[in-house]
Amino acid sequence: MTNGHGQKLEMKKVIFFFLIVYAVERLLETFWKRTKLNGKILAPYSLPLIVTAYVSFYLAAFWDWYDLDRGSLYNPMMFAGLVAVILSLLGRLWAIKTLGVYHSIHIEIRERHELIQSGPYLYLRNPYYLSNVFEAIALPLIVNSKLAISIAIFVYVPLLLHRLILEEKALEAKFQGLFVDYKRRVPMIFPRFCRHMGV
Numbered sequence: 001m002t003n004g005h006g007q008k009l010e011m012k013k014v015i016f017f018f019l020i021v022y023a024v025e026r027l028l029e030t031f032w033k034r035t036k037l038n039g040k041i042l043a044p045y046s047l048p049l050i051v052t053a054y055v056s057f058y059l060a061a062f063w064d065w066y067d068l069d070r071g072s073l074y075n076p077m078m079f080a081g082l083v084a085v086i087l088s089l090l091g092r093l094w095a096i097k098t099l100g101v102y103h104s105i106h107i108e109i110r111e112r113h114e115l116i117q118s119g120p121y122l123y124l125r126n127p128y129y130l131s132n133v134f135e136a137i138a139l140p141l142i143v144n145s146k147l148a149i150s151i152a153i154f155v156y157v158p159l160l161l162h163r164l165i166l167e168e169k170a171l172e173a174k175f176q177g178l179f180v181d182y183k184r185r186v187p188m189i190f191p192r193f194c195r196h197m198g199v
Helices: 003-031 046-066 075-104 127-143 144-174 175-183
Strands: 041-043 106-108
Touching: 003 075, 003 127, 041 046, 041 075, 046 144, 075 127, 106 144, 127 144, 127 175, 144 175
Parallel strands: none
Antiparallel strands: 041 106
16 A cells, blocks of 8 residues: 555545534534524424435535545645634534524524524624535535535525525514614625625
8 A cells, every 4th residue: 555545545534534523513513402492483394405405415525525536635625625614613603602592493483582683693694594505615625526515505505595584584574673773784694795785
């Protein structure tokens, strides 16, 4: 076995370990029982659709991990993907911590709901969704998976955006003028450069 071949196998093991650990983290993050306030769940169909799309692009990434060659293993895009995935994780955890008892894996409106405008919600109305979009694009970069990134961009991200729009409509119905003012002041998902487009 050549030294280069041995390095390739070691790097593939590291990536495989990262993908497994990250998958476990995502399962725990999504389905872990937290203290929360229960409310009315809207569009319950959205969660299974999003989970199915997520699992599909993750499995595609695993499939392409098997075919990683030496050039892909030392590609700058792979390292950019790793960094972006870690940043997306930190962004999601910050959003979850800020929402506290109002965090839900559903679109869930409570009778005594509070409109959170602190932490990342001071800068974006939907930092959790932005983190998910980042993750969906970054994960396929790690393994150079065209199939995974296609599923992420053309299936997962549109489903996320559909759900984001439904959630914003529900929040506006709940908070009315307060949410309209929040929308006017804080961008939907992209900071600064899209502020004037109302996004």
